[in-house]
Amino acid sequence: MQGPWQKELITTLLIGLAAVYLLPFAINTFTLSILLIYGLLGLSLGLIWGFGGILCFGQAAFFGLGAYTYAIAAVNIGESTLPMILSILVPALFAALLGAMMFYGRLADVYLGVITLVVTLILFKFINSTAGPEYVIGTARLGGFNGIPGFQTLNIPGRPDDYIWGDSFYYVCFGAVLGVYLLVTWLLRSSFGRIAIGIRENDQRMSLMGYDTRARKTVLFAIGAAIAGLAGGLYANWAEIVTPGLFSLGQSAEIIIWCIVGGLGTRLGPILGAAGLAYLKFLLGQQSVVDNTMITGLILVLFVLFLPKGIVPAVVNLWAASFGRRVKRGGRRAGRATRAATRNAARQEKAVSHG
Amino acid sequence: MDFTVVVIVEVLYAVASLVLISAGLAVVFGMMKVINLAHGEFMMLGGYATITAVNLGVNIFIAMLIVAPLIVGLIGLVVERLVIRHLYGRLVDTMLATWGLSLLFIGAATMIFGNTTTGISAPISGFAVGDYQINGYNFFIIIVSIVLILGMLFVLKATRLGLIARGTMQRSDMAAALGYSPDRIYMATFFAGSALSGLAGAVLAPLVGLVPTSGGAFIAKAFITVIAGGPSLIAGLLSSAGIFGVIGQVFSFSVSAVMGDVAMLIAAVILLRLLPQGVTARFFKGKL
Numbered sequence: 001m002q003g004p005w006q007k008e009l010i011t012t013l014l015i016g017l018a019a020v021y022l023l024p025f026a027i028n029t030f031t032l033s034i035l036l037i038y039g040l041l042g043l044s045l046g047l048i049w050g051f052g053g054i055l056c057f058g059q060a061a062f063f064g065l066g067a068y069t070y071a072i073a074a075v076n077i078g079e080s081t082l083p084m085i086l087s088i089l090v091p092a093l094f095a096a097l098l099g100a101m102m103f104y105g106r107l108a109d110v111y112l113g114v115i116t117l118v119v120t121l122i123l124f125k126f127i128n129s130t131a132g133p134e135y136v137i138g139t140a141r142l143g144g145f146n147g148i149p150g151f152q153t154l155n156i157p158g159r160p161d162d163y164i165w166g167d168s169f170y171y172v173c174f175g176a177v178l179g180v181y182l183l184v185t186w187l188l189r190s191s192f193g194r195i196a197i198g199i200r201e202n203d204q205r206m207s208l209m210g211y212d213t214r215a216r217k218t219v220l221f222a223i224g225a226a227i228a229g230l231a232g233g234l235y236a237n238w239a240e241i242v243t244p245g246l247f248s249l250g251q252s253a254e255i256i257i258w259c260i261v262g263g264l265g266t267r268l269g270p271i272l273g274a275a276g277l278a279y280l281k282f283l284l285g286q287q288s289v290v291d292n293t294m295i296t297g298l299i300l301v302l303f304v305l306f307l308p309k310g311i312v313p314a315v316v317n318l319w320a321a322s323f324g325r326r327v328k329r330g331g332r333r334a335g336r337a338t339r340a341a342t343r344n345a346a347r348q349e350k351a352v353s354h355g
Numbered sequence: 356m357d358f359t360v361v362v363i364v365e366v367l368y369a370v371a372s373l374v375l376i377s378a379g380l381a382v383v384f385g386m387m388k389v390i391n392l393a394h395g396e397f398m399m400l401g402g403y404a405t406i407t408a409v410n411l412g413v414n415i416f417i418a419m420l421i422v423a424p425l426i427v428g429l430i431g432l433v434v435e436r437l438v439i440r441h442l443y444g445r446l447v448d449t450m451l452a453t454w455g456l457s458l459l460f461i462g463a464a465t466m467i468f469g470n471t472t473t474g475i476s477a478p479i480s481g482f483a484v485g486d487y488q489i490n491g492y493n494f495f496i497i498i499v500s501i502v503l504i505l506g507m508l509f510v511l512k513a514t515r516l517g518l519i520a521r522g523t524m525q526r527s528d529m530a531a532a533l534g535y536s537p538d539r540i541y542m543a544t545f546f547a548g549s550a551l552s553g554l555a556g557a558v559l560a561p562l563v564g565l566v567p568t569s570g571g572a573f574i575a576k577a578f579i580t581v582i583a584g585g586p587s588l589i590a591g592l593l594s595s596a597g598i599f600g601v602i603g604q605v606f607s608f609s610v611s612a613v614m615g616d617v618a619m620l621i622a623a624v625i626l627l628r629l630l631p632q633g634v635t636a637r638f639f640k641g642k643l
Contacts, residue, residue, distance in 0.1 A: 055447060105628045110390060110446060114582050115627060118620045121575050125620075129613040249571060253454055260451060294462020300455030304448050305441060 005189060009182065016178045020171065029170035031282065033238055036173040038278045039271035040180060040231040042258040046270030047184055048224035049259055051193065053200030054217060055109075058116035059255045061123050062091040062225040064246035066232025068127070071242045074151040075140035080237075081157040087233030088226050095225030099218040106214070108203070117249070124247040147243030154237045173234055177271065180227055184267055187223070196220050257300045263310025272312065357485030362608060368493040370600030371500035372559065376573045377580040377592055378503055379552030384581050385588040386524050386544045388446065389439060392453040394552050394577055395570025396460035401427045401556025402565045403468060406475055415478050423557030424550035431549020435542055443541070457570065464567035472564035492561060499558055503551070507589060511643060520544065521643075579623040585633020589643050594634045599623065 023032055045059045066087040073083035102115055131144025140148060154169065156162040164172055187193045198206045199213050207213045236242050245251070255274075262273020277299070284292050307314060380394045391397075401423040408418035434456060442449045479491040511517035520540060523530040527537045555573075563569060580599060584591025602622045607615030630637055 101628060105631060107627065107631050110450075110582060111627055111631055113450065114579060115624055117575065118579060118623055122617055122620045125613055125617055129611075249575075253458065256451065256454070291462035291466045293458050293465065297455045297458025297460075297462060301438060301452050301459065304452040304455065305438065308448060 005186075008185065012178070012182060012185070016174070020174045024167075024170070027279070029167050031279075033170045033173045034235075035275040035278050036170075036177050037231050037234045037238060038258070038274040040173075040177050040234070041228055041255055042262065042270035042274030043177075043180060043184065043267065044224045044227035044231065045255050046259050046262070046264070046267065047187075047227065048220055049256075050264040050266065050270070051188060051200060052196045052217060052220045052224075053203075054221055054224075055113055055256075056116045056221070056224070057113045057256070058118075058120035058252055059224070059228055060247055060249075060251035061116070061120040062095060062228035063232040063235070063251065063255075064123065064127075064242075064244075065091045065094060066229030067236040067242040067246050068148070068232075069229070070233040070236040071148040071151045072137050072140040072142075074153075074236075075148065076138035078152050079158075079160045080152055080154045083152075084154070084233050087236070088229045091229030091232070092222045092226035096218060096222040099221035100214075103214045103217045103221070117252070120247055120249065120252055124244055124249075127244040127247060145244060147241050149241040151236070151240075153240060169237065173238075176230060176234060180230070181267060181271070184227075188267070192216070192219075253300075254296070257296065257303075259310075260303050260308070261299065261310055263312035263314070266310070266312045266316075269310050269312035273310065357487055360484050361487045361489060362604070364489055364493060365608070366601055366604045367497055369604045370596050371497040373576060373580050373596035373600050374500045374504065374592060375496065375555045375558060377577040377584075377596060378507070379548045379550075379555060380577045381581045381584065381588055381592045382507075382551060383545060383548035385586070385591075386520060386548075387443070387541055389443070389545075390446065390450045390453070390578070391439075391548070392450055392574060392578075393434070393457040393460060393570075394453075395572070395574035396457045396464075397427050397431065397549055397552035397570075398556030398559070398573050399464060399565065399567065399570040400430060400460065401553030402560035402563075402569065403464065403473075404553065405557040405560050406473055406565065409475050415475065419557040419560070420554065424554040427553025427556070428546045428550030431552075432542065432546045434549075435545040439545060440538075440541075457574070461567050461570070468567065470567060472566050474564045475561050477561040496558060499554075503554075504589060504593070508643070511588070576619070579620070583623055583626050583630075583633055585630070585635035585637075587635035587639055587643060590639040591633060591635040594639070595626075598626070598634070 027035070041059070041063055044062070045056060048054045048056060069090040070083045070087040073086045074080060077083060098116075098119060102112055107115065127142065128145055130142035131146070133141065135142040135144075140151075142148065152160065154164040154172065156164060188197075195206065195211055195216060199211070199216060203213050232246070235246070254277075258274035258277055259270045260273070261277060262271065263269030277296075281292060281296070284290070284295060303310070376398065379397065380391060383389050383391050383394075404423040404426045405415075405418045408422045409415050413422060438452055438456065439449060442452055477490070477492040479495055481488050481490045481492075483489070509517075511521060519530065519535050520543075522533075523535065523537050523540045530540070531537050563572075576599075580592065580595045583599070584595040599619050599622060603615045603619040605615075606618035610618075626634070
């Protein structure tokens with residue numbers, strides 16, 4: 001276990017270091033920062049959906065909660081270290097409670113989708129209606145539809161006047177993505193991660209083997225929310241304003257699209273899907289011939305129909321097929337994808353024979 | 356006394372409009388176990404179809420009750436043939452694909468109709484009850500919902516078509532063995548479901564200013580009503596619309612309209628936690 005993990009750690013760090021210096025030549029660091037933040041958000045859902053089998057329709061709730069927690073705490077405290085930590089902890093705690101409520105009630109599939117979607121809507125409606133002066137936390141007014149502007153942005157810990165912005169903020173974002181990516185890699189290699197994948201494949205069998213699947217799913221759900229919360233906190237620093245739009249269904253839909261397009265069951269897929277699609281949206285936003293939403297929708301439909309496993313697994317498969325040299329990692333992934341493909345085919349056959 | 360009448364009418368109206376906006380989704384989900392997340396956009400398209408038809412000089416009732424359902428039904432037919440057909444039996448994939456469709460329709464409507472609010476005025480004027488003013492159009496919506504439910508009951512219970520549809524719902528393989536093509540039946544069902552969505556959007560159009568994103572306001576309510584209703588089509592629809600409509604209106608009247616919506620959503624979460632398979636999985640078992 002020790003050998004490949006160290007090798008992967010070093011490879012990831014080297015590729016990361018190369019990317020952190022090369023990327024700014026192509027895209028400016030301000031845009032890159034938000035792409036990285038979206039990548040982090042994509043990874044948060046990619047972890048719980050792709051590896052835990054928990055389809056959350058409300059990942060935006062944790063993203064928004066992280067952003068609002070940061071903004072409210074920053075207004076009250078005037079320094080960014082504690083708010084940043086809170087923006088991770090509060091969504092994680094919220095998700096742990098919500099997850100416990102759902103998983104201990106043995107809710108799954110659609111019902112899980114409905115509840116996460118509904119919770120996002122509740123938050124959206126509530127925050128939207130807090131325009132009045134009576135909605136105050138400490139010295140921070142929630143501001144309803146207008147959101148909260150003008151809070152303390154990220155600073156060097158302990159020195160409130162030394163702001164981290166521009167290029168330095170880009171490095172912070174990159175560090176966060178790289179750190180979380182390695183953390184996720186480590187988590188998936190641990191027994192916790194392998195059991196989580198087992199639960200994704202067959203919940204009942206895992207619980208018959210003696211694992212408490214309810215507790216494990218709750219913990220995984222909370223970890224996903226913590227990552228989304230971190231992305232939210234960083235987003236608040238990037239945008240310098242938080243608005244109820246962060247909780248919207250459109251935002252949740254986008255996160256799901258990123259994961260589908262990038263590739264479920266991979267770590268890199270959701271990050272690349274998020275950054276790629278967000279950049280595409282940014283480019284499309286500069287023209288007005290075709291509506292942006294329409295293209296997003298078309299991409300989702302086409303991917304579900306023709307490439308339901310996403311780009312990264314497809315590329316890995318193609319690589320393995322055309323070069324034949326079965327690298328251990330590539331081979332294992334390809335193996336998983338093939339198995340998934342067979343499973344899909346079987347499922348389709350069943351569907352055909354049914355109807 | 357007057358206030359009581361107003362509250363009763365408002366509660367009835369809330370339940371009726373929930374039935375109306377959920378009917379299309381319930382038919383498609385109950386029959387085919389397909390969650391159509393583009394349901395809200397079908398309603399939005401129904402609204403636009405009505406407004407366009409009225410602007411072209413069609414009588415408003417004909418536009419609402421005939422033109423809009425037909426147009427949206429046909430759109431649904433195309434969608435079923437192109438997309439949904441390939442995804443039967445894959446619940447999550449259909450949800451994602453139809454979510455994509457919903458974005459697609461929002462984008463298309465924005466390009467065609469522009470990102471502005473359009474609307475038509477309600478064809479029935481209001482009247483006074485004591486000190487209060489009641490919107491006369493609310494009664495129209497209540498009547499449409501009642502007719503709709505009775506119509507669905509009649510079609511499912513008393514016609515050959517309904518018998519075949521119910522048979523396919525229970526055992527599609529057996530229906531196929533008896534010579535009925537489930538493919539055709541699903542196609543017809545999706546057409547009917549889409550037409551119902553179009554009808555709902557059309558009937559509600561005079562009450563709301565229509566924008567391309569209007570559908571989002573309906574989909575969550577329709578979604579929770581259908582899921583909380585459970586396996587029985589009509590009993591589930593009526594029971595969950597009844598529960599949510601009453602809770603929503605009680606909180607709207609006692610606190611505020613926003614809290615009414617929030618209370619309805621919280622009630623949905625609690626209800627699903629207690630009865631994860633929906634109301635009719637526990638009560639009214641085996642009813643239609």
